[in-house]
Structures are given as structure tokens and as C-alpha cells.
Amino acid sequence: MWKWVVTCAVLVGLVPLISGGEPINIFSGFIVGALLGVILYGAYVALTSAISAAGIIPIMKGIDVKKMIWLVIFLVAVIIQAMQSNIGFAFGATIPSFIAGMVLSPIWWGVTKKNRKLPWKWFDWMNAGSYIMIGLLILSPAIEEIMKSQ
Numbered sequence: 001m002w003k004w005v006v007t008c009a010v011l012v013g014l015v016p017l018i019s020g021g022e023p024i025n026i027f028s029g030f031i032v033g034a035l036l037g038v039i040l041y042g043a044y045v046a047l048t049s050a051i052s053a054a055g056i057i058p059i060m061k062g063i064d065v066k067k068m069i070w071l072v073i074f075l076v077a078v079i080i081q082a083m084q085s086n087i088g089f090a091f092g093a094t095i096p097s098f099i100a101g102m103v104l105s106p107i108w109w110g111v112t113k114k115n116r117k118l119p120w121k122w123f124d125w126m127n128a129g130s131y132i133m134i135g136l137l138i139l140s141p142a143i144e145e146i147m148k149s150q
Contacts, residue, residue, distance in 0.1 A: 070126035074098060101132035
């Protein structure tokens with residue numbers, strides 16, 4: 001649970017920190033992020049409990065979820081972008097980040113090469129690209145704030 005809380009606290013708290021906010025705003029950002037982490041962890045526990053209670057897990061054992069993670073992450077990113085604008089803009093804003101993630105995925109491949117037992121398949125490359133895409137989408141507002149301040 002502490003990983004969820006710390007991750008959300010850092011992600012939400014970095015926004016006022018990078019934008020040069022007052023200490024009270026930074027502190028409140030970390031607190032809101034920690035609360036968000038607790039809520040997300042609770043939702044995760046509730047969802048997994050409901051799925052296992054409903055007997056869906058045996059049905060899902062035949063589906064290789066690892067092959068579809070990249071698609072789910074991409075669609076969630078598009079939906080989040082679409083909430084701020086329209087769907088066309090959301091795809092137009094997300095696809096370049098995904099392509100940049102795919103271009104940078106060989107770096108992640110090289111970093112994890114020593115600890116890997118099996119060679120990467122196509123979905124491993126797509127998953128790495130989507131993870132990097134999320135990082136780029138999270139960091140882009142911070143980079144824009146830094147560029148505006150200079």
C-alpha cells in the first residue's frame with residue numbers, strides 16, 4: 001500500500017513544486033496525492049476482491065493480459081486527454097508521445113537486458129513504449145513550466 005501512497009503523493013506534489021508554488025501548496029499537493037493513493041489502493045483491493053468473488057479470474061486465465069497492457073494504457077491516456085478536449089485532439093496529442101516512447105524503448109531494453117531470462121517479444125516493446133509514453137505525458141507539463149519560466 002505504501003508504494004501507491006508514495007507514488008501518488010510524489011506525482012501530485014511535484015506539480016506545485018515544479019511550478020514554484022508556495023510551501024503550503026506543495027505540502028497540500030503531497031497530502032492530496034497521498035489521499036489519492038489510499039483511495040486508488042482501496043479501489044484496487046475492492047475490484048480484485050469483487051472479481052475473485054464473482055469467479056471471473058478462472059475465465060480470465062486463458063487471456064494473456066501482458067499482450068494487451070500497452071493498448072489499455074494507450075486508451076486510458078487518450079481518454080484522459082479527451083476529458084480536457086475532444087477525441088481528435090486526444091489522439092493527436094497521445095500518438096506522438098507513444099511514438100517517442102517506442103523510439104526510447106530500446107534504452108529500457110538495454111537497461112533491463114542483464115536481468116531478463118527470455119527475449120523480448122513484440123508486446124514487450126509495445127508495453128515499454130506505453131510506459132515511457134506515460135512518463136512523457138506526466139513530465140510534459142513540468143517541462144512546459146520550466147520552459148515558460150526561462
